[in-house]
Amino acid sequence: MSPKQTPMSSVDRAWLRMDTPQNPMMICGVWALERPVSMSRLRQTLEERFLCFNRFRQRVIDTGDRAYWQDDPLFDLDNHLHRIALPGKADKAELQKLVSDMNSTSLDFRQPLWQMHYIDNYGEGGALLIRIHHCIADGISLVRVMLSLTDKTPEPRLGKVTRKRRSKPRQRSAVQNFLNRAVDSAQTATNQARLFIQSVREEPNYPLKLASTASGVAFDLLKLGLAPVEPKTGLKEPLSGRKQVAWADPLDLAEVKACAKALGGTINDALLCTVTGALQRHFAAHKETIPECGIRVAVPFNLRPLDQPIETLGNKFGLVLVTLPVEVMDPLLCFRQVQENMNRLKRSYQAQVTYSLLDIFGRGPDVIERRALDLLSNKASAVLTNVPGPKEPLYLAGSKLTQPMFWVPQSGTIGIGMSILSYAGTVQFGITVDKAIHADPDAVMDYFRESFQALSHAALAGRPEAVQRQAS
Numbered sequence: 450m451s452p453k454q455t456p457m458s459s460v461d462r463a464w465l466r467m468d469t470p471q472n473p474m475m476i477c478g479v480w481a482l483e484r485p486v487s488m489s490r491l492r493q494t495l496e497e498r499f500l501c502f503n504r505f506r507q508r509v510i511d512t513g514d515r516a517y518w519q520d521d522p523l524f525d526l527d528n529h530l531h532r533i534a535l536p537g538k539a540d541k542a543e544l545q546k547l548v549s550d551m552n553s554t555s556l557d558f559r560q561p562l563w564q565m566h567y568i569d570n571y572g573e574g575g576a577l578l579i580r581i582h583h584c585i586a587d588g589i590s591l592v593r594v595m596l597s598l599t600d601k602t603p604e605p606r607l608g609k610v611t612r613k614r615r616s617k618p619r620q621r622s623a624v625q626n627f628l629n630r631a632v633d634s635a636q637t638a639t640n641q642a643r644l645f646i647q648s649v650r651e652e653p654n655y656p657l658k659l660a661s662t663a664s665g666v667a668f669d670l671l672k673l674g675l676a677p678v679e680p681k682t683g684l685k686e687p688l689s690g691r692k693q694v695a696w697a698d699p700l701d702l703a704e705v706k707a708c709a710k711a712l713g714g715t716i717n718d719a720l721l722c723t724v725t726g727a728l729q730r731h732f733a734a735h736k737e738t739i740p741e742c743g744i745r746v747a748v749p750f751n752l753r754p755l756d757q758p759i760e761t762l763g764n765k766f767g768l769v770l771v772t773l774p775v776e777v778m779d780p781l782l783c784f785r786q787v788q789e790n791m792n793r794l795k796r797s798y799q800a801q802v803t804y805s806l807l808d809i810f811g812r813g814p815d816v817i818e819r820r821a822l823d824l825l826s827n828k829a830s831a832v833l834t835n836v837p838g839p840k841e842p843l844y845l846a847g848s849k850l851t852q853p854m855f856w857v858p859q860s861g862t863i864g865i866g867m868s869i870l871s872y873a874g875t876v877q878f879g880i881t882v883d884k885a886i887h888a889d890p891d892a893v894m895d896y897f898r899e900s901f902q903a904l905s906h907a908a909l910a911g912r913p914e915a916v917q918r919q920a921s
Contacts (some may be wrong), residue, residue: 457509457516457584460764465509465516465584467860471688471883473555474583476591478855479548479696482574486846488532491567491577494846495530498598504585504762508561521561528560534569544571545694548578552692552856552881556582574848583858586762588749592836592855592870594762599843599850680740682732684830688864688883695890696854697897699875704905711908712781714788717835719904720869720876721791722784724833725773726900727893732775734892743774747829747863769794770829780904831865832857838872856881 457465468474499505507518535543547568556562562582569575581591679685702716709719724746732739747768771794774786834857843850854877857866864883869876878897880890 453520454510454517455507455519457518458763461584462516464764465511465582467583467858468555470555471690472859472861472863473553474858474860475552475556475580476583476588476855476857477548477552477694477881478579478595478853479544480577480579480845480850480854481544481571481852482576482845483849483851484574485569486567486575486848488567490846492526492530494598495526495565499594500526502594502762505561505563509558509584524561529564531564531566532569533566535571537570539570539572544568544576545696549692549694549881551578551580552694553690556580574851577845579855583764587764588834588836588855588857590762590765592838596839596843599845601841601843603844603847603849678827679745679830680742682740682744682830683735683737683887684728684744684865685862686864686883686885686887688862689885691884692881693884693890694856694879694881695894696852696877696879697894699852699872699877700898700901702871702874702876705876705901708901708905708908712784712788714784715791718784718788718791719901720835721771721773721833722780722787722904723897723901724867724869725775725777725783725787726780726903727896728773729775729778730896730899731888731893734896735887739776741776743772743776744830745770745772745828746831746833746867747771748833748835749857771833780900780907784904784908827862829863831867832859832863833867833869835869836871838870840873842873852877854879859883 464474503520504518506521506524508521510517510519533547535547551564551566556564562585564580566578567575568578579595585591586594705716705719709716712719728744729739748771750767750769772790774783774790777783777786836855838853850872853870853872854868855870856868856879859866859881864886865888866881868879870879871877878894880893882888882890882893
């Protein structure tokens with residue numbers, strides 16, 4: 450193996466192999482900018498803050514049995530950063546069409562798996578379209594990487610992030626590799642035994658807790674496998690591979706907080722309830738029968754320590770299946786049900802279970818991963834992410850970032866992705882829908898705002914106490 454090749458982790462390889470013509474495994478983002486930016490300054494920003502991460506200079510080498518990261522000998526920023534323009538008096542609809550087209554187009558696997566397009570002629574400023582393959586990193590890591598390109602003021606701080614030069618690793622013989630693995634395993638076993646004995650001394654019932662955790666993991670694994678497939682609705686159709694993208698005008702984060710506080714819940718509870726109400730309105734507009742058991746969405750659950758250095762990329766998250774009670778029409782009762790579902794999931798090990806499954810799938814044959822992926826994707830109608838962003842407005846290459854948005858990829862037979870991102874006192878909501886699914890993304894954006902207004906009005910009208918008594 451070339452010294453410049455680095456083995457890809459099994460979890461990252463699992464996401465690499467999920468890429469299909471129907472569902473390219475790209476995380477796609479759009480940043481609307483208040484005014485045009487200088488391309489030379491944007492290039493300098495990328496060179497100093499983005500390309501300091503080696504992954505963005507490396508391409509994927511897939512041998513079938515294993516996958517590796519390898520430095521691209523022909524790497525050129527011009528292959529990844531492009532400048533284009535929207536036609537005429539371009540508005541939000543024109544930008545959404547462009548993003549939809551790019552979100553339907555796979556990345557070039559002969560090069561490092563990312564692309565950026567700076568878009569002129571959008572409003573009074575411009576926009577930056579970002580596409581990065583999921584095998585490079587998860588959404589939390591990539592949001593942090595992209596935010597590292599920005600400043601809190603229009604003035605730059607270039608040069609603060611420096612590229613780390615790593616010395617070439619010395620090639621070791623097979624005997625040396627075996628001995629190192631044996632020593633590492635022995636040290637790990639010794640450390641684990643020492644920690645176990647220490648835990649027993651400090652807490653005599655620790656073995657019982659350990660056994661309880663193991664049984665909880667086993668139970669969640671069994672429950673995940675036995676979960677019924679999603680009910681047949683218009684949200685589950687054979688996919689075409691063409692995406693339609695839309696985003697809503699932002700909500701006021703202070704209003705969302707006030708709504709959640711009045712209901713005695715979290716911001717996340719309020720937003721999930723809002724999504725549920727938007728889907729209720731979609732079913733009503735299409736005169737479609739609402740499933741009596743609700744529908745499920747796959748929600749990424751971060752397993753990475755928040756204080757982990759930003760240099761650490763890769764995927765470190767699990768998926769949990771969240772039931773959205775679309776059959777509960779009263780917004781306050783719907784909120785209570787969402788809150789109960791989320792509290793139950795917080796006590797489960799489902800995220801750890803799905804992460805471990807991805808690790809196993811990434812080590813095994815491709816055909817096994819495909820079948821397992823189809824099995825799991827049949828248990829959800831959409832993917833939904835909720836990522837906290839910066840509290841203050843940011844600047845990219847001197848231009849104020851007015852509205853950021855991103856979309857997560859969908860896997861298997863799932864054709865809908867919904868994204869929530871907080872930014873500078875606002876909540877952004879976006880959706881990507883496969884063209885074969887009969888759902889108007891712009892209409893769903895309107896439903897999202899209507900749903901929040903209905904929930905907020907009910908919450909602030911003094912009804913929560915009555916609903917709480919009724920629920921108890």
